[in-house]
Amino acid sequence: xxxxxxxxxxxxxxxxxxxxxxxxxxxxxxxxxxxxxxxxxxxxxxxxxxxxxxxxxxxxxxxxxxxxxxxxxxxxxxxxxxxxxxxxxxxxxxxxxxxxxxxxxxxxxxxxx
Numbered sequence: 738x739x740x741x742x743x744x745x746x747x748x749x750x751x752x753x754x755x756x757x758x759x760x761x762x763x764x765x766x767x768x769x770x771x772x773x774x775x776x777x778x779x780x781x782x783x784x785x786x787x788x789x790x791x792x793x794x795x796x797x798x799x800x801x802x803x804x805x806x807x808x809x810x811x812x813x814x815x816x817x818x819x820x821x822x823x824x825x826x827x828x829x830x831x832x833x834x835x836x837x838x839x840x841x842x843x844x845x846x847x848x849x850x
Contacts, residue, residue: 769823770794770801783808793821796828811835 821831
């Protein structure tokens with residue numbers, strides 16, 4: 738009887754662990770973002786060594802949020818901005834690229850007026 742209780746308890750624990758793992762792998766697709774906003778104001782360049790990054794949509798939960806354009810200092814000489822994109826149902830964040838070096842946008846200083 739004791740072995741039956743242990744075996745039942747073990748099966749229940751394994752089932753619950755499997756159920757929680759399966760539910761953690763649910764993917765939510767929200768579809769492509771809306772088209773870019775057409776009207777925007779590009780402020781004057783605050784310094785000669787910064788580049789303008791156009792505004793873009795980025796996913797937040799089950800919808801998209803607009804990020805206004807901004808001036809940014811490239812993380813190293815020769816870096817170019819590759820904007821975020823939505824391809825094949827997936828969102829790819831923007832990043833700085835310069836050959837063998839890639840720096841993601843969270844590591845960049847933003848200039849706002």
